[in-house]
Amino acid sequence: MQLKAEPEQAGHLVRCPGCNARLVIPSAMPESASTQAGSAHRTATRQVWKETDPTNPNIFLSLGIGAFLLALWYMMLAPFIPHADKAISSYSAMEFLSSLFYKHLLVSFLNTLFFTWAIAILYLKFKKLRHQRAALLLDVLPMQLGKEIHVGNVSQFIDHVYRLPRKLRDSLMVNRIRKALELFEIRQSVSDVREMMSSQSDIDSARIGGSYTLPRAFLWAIPLLGFIGTVLGLSQAIGGMNFANVEDVGKIVSSINNVTSGLGTAFDATLLGLVLAMMLNFPINSLSKQEDDNLNEIDAFCNEVLLPRLNDGVGAGNGDTGAIADAVVKQLTSAHHEFLSDLNELSSRMVGYATSLDEKMAAFQKTVSEEFVVKTAAMREESDKAVKESMSQVSEYLKGLHTGIQGLNDVLASLGEKQIVIRQVRRKWPWSRNDEA
DSSP: OOOOOOGGGTTSEEEOTTTOOEEEOOSSOOHHHHHHHHHTTOOOOSOOOOOOOSSOOOHHHHHHHHHHHHHHHHHHHGGGOOOTTSOGGGOOHHHHHHHHHHTTHHHHHHHHHHHHHHHHHHHHHHHHHHHHHHHTTSOSSOGGGOSSBOTTTHHHHHHHHHTSOHHHHSSHHHHHHHHHHHHHHHHOOHHHHHHHHHHHHHHHHHHHHHTTHHHHHHHHHHHHHHHHHHHHHHHHHHHTOOOSOTTOHHHHHHHHHHHHHHHHHHHHHHHHHHHHHHHHHHHHHHHHHHHHHHHHHHHHHIIIIIHHHBOOSTTOOTTOHHHHHHHHHHHHHHHHHHHHHHHHHHHHHHHHHHHHHHHHHHHHHHHHHHHHHHHHHHHHHHHHHHHHHHHHHHHHHHHHHHHHHHHHHHHHHHHTTOOOOOOOOOOOOTTOOOOOO
């Protein structure tokens, strides 16, 4: 890896972001020396390194550091424990602190443990943040490899990322850029890379926010334990009141002194919890803001530096016929694959529809045939019945006709040769003169 120094740094002592060593920038560095220094790290292989948690420290390590600080603090205060008969007004500053932490030892001990544990977590997180900030100084996308990152040179950029110092290689920025370049090498799509980096930014933000769960829990528990100590002190003070013998003034004064001392102890526990919570609140919020700012700088670098340099061939121009042809072929191939996929899906759907239609037609034809046979049989029975009834009626009619004809023949036979005279009767009118007999 080749690191560049600014002109105003010539002759000054600076810290190397790769190895964290102090170096003196010479006034004029030979080009061969810089080339040798740059080629010293070019021994990387394309093997993905194991990512460590960039923001969550080891919980057991932080607990060990917190317990050590707790023991050290109580050992420092032990020689200043005041005598029981010494008045509070005559306490020195260290004696007041010692009495504050040694009163209600269990509550004060837990409060102090939570405080030192949270401080240890913040210290380890701050070291991780320094590591992330140092990684921002790396030249992850050198211009010597190309102004644009395309299919032809993306592997060179990935190899350059793998040649970065191992100490700084495992960081949020380097890991995100490595993932983006490897995705671009496979998919060759800027939109896919943009979506991946957006989702990765959300993941990193969630991880940073989740790393403050335990310190914020301590921040909530410390004043609560102080109030618990206050309740315990009040209960002890009230329980120590004894006015059974009101005639003995000395006992009454002693009881009042016990009550007031118990109240003082109770309020000291609350005071300790509130002070520790206030002292812990500022570092938590300050470190949270610094981590958010660091994440915003990484997002800005990816959006303003990495994405504009990615070229997937979609917007090829400036007379680059080969790039335009590659883009057209790529788009046509993609469209052809999509068309074939859609055509196969449509064909499978049509086959399914045809099979379903054949089944429905066969079922319909079977139903119609069965209904036609049943209705035809019923109609034939009804027509046979109607014909039989008609024939019966015709037979009865013919029988009646035969009887009538036979009766007519009998009448004609009885008449024989008799003549039947038909005379027309003339109507008589009132005004007629001639009357016929």
